[in-house]
Amino acid sequence: MGLVNRFLLLVSSLLLGAIAAGAAGIAFGLVPVADAVNELRFMAGTWQAPVVAIVTLLVSIKLFFCSLTPSRREKKASEAIVLHTGSGDVLVATDAIRHLVRELSMDVRGVRDAKVKLSVKNREGAPSEVCTKISLVLGQEANVTETTERVRKGAINRLADSIGIDNPEIEISVHEISNAPLEKKRRVV
Numbered sequence: 001m002g003l004v005n006r007f008l009l010l011v012s013s014l015l016l017g018a019i020a021a022g023a024a025g026i027a028f029g030l031v032p033v034a035d036a037v038n039e040l041r042f043m044a045g046t047w048q049a050p051v052v053a054i055v056t057l058l059v060s061i062k063l064f065f066c067s068l069t070p071s072r073r074e075k076k077a078s079e080a081i082v083l084h085t086g087s088g089d090v091l092v093a094t095d096a097i098r099h100l101v102r103e104l105s106m107d108v109r110g111v112r113d114a115k116v117k118l119s120v121k122n123r124e125g126a127p128s129e130v131c132t133k134i135s136l137v138l139g140q141e142a143n144v145t146e147t148t149e150r151v152r153k154g155a156i157n158r159l160a161d162s163i164g165i166d167n168p169e170i171e172i173s174v175h176e177i178s179n180a181p182l183e184k185k186r187r188v189v
Contacts, residue, residue, distance in 0.1 A: 008059050081120045094118050108150050110142025131169040137176045148172045
């Protein structure tokens with residue numbers, strides 16, 4: 001939920017709290033019913049009352065739809081994959097897999113940049129299904145088919161060897177072919 005929606009929720013909850021406090025005051029006899037009805041009749045005769053009512057209705061509809069749509073965090077429901085081993089289940093963070101595939105892709109000659117999106121379907125008692133989408137930026141010197149095939153084979157082998165994911169679904173797209181100079185990595189000794 002964004003900042004604006006949180007503010008609207010604050011205002012509407014304060015308004016609802018004021019209405020509840022007024023109803024409690026009438027119910028316990030702290031505010032005479034005749035005075036409350038007189039104030040309501042006065043407010044109904046002004047132009048501000050319908051404006052406040054319409055704005056409150058629109059805010060409540062917006063917050064209702066915000067409660068129905070999942071947030072970005074909820075869309076990424078599976079934050080880890082479950083590996084079933086003989087000694088129990090192991091959780092591997094999707095960020096770790098994403099980083100592993102990105103670093104592997106960047107090590108392939110001709111790849112200038114790589115962006116990795118990962119989606120995981122965890123099923124109870126069954127192995128997790130991993131779908132990896134790799135978006136590459138290649139240099140002009142690179143052969144597209146050979147480079148993407150090296151990235152695909154490397155990712156499949158690394159995921160099988162390091163994590164134990166067999167037959168991951170890997171989609172590779174070349175986002176751009178760049179002629180920018182290759183950035184030299186600094187060696188740390």
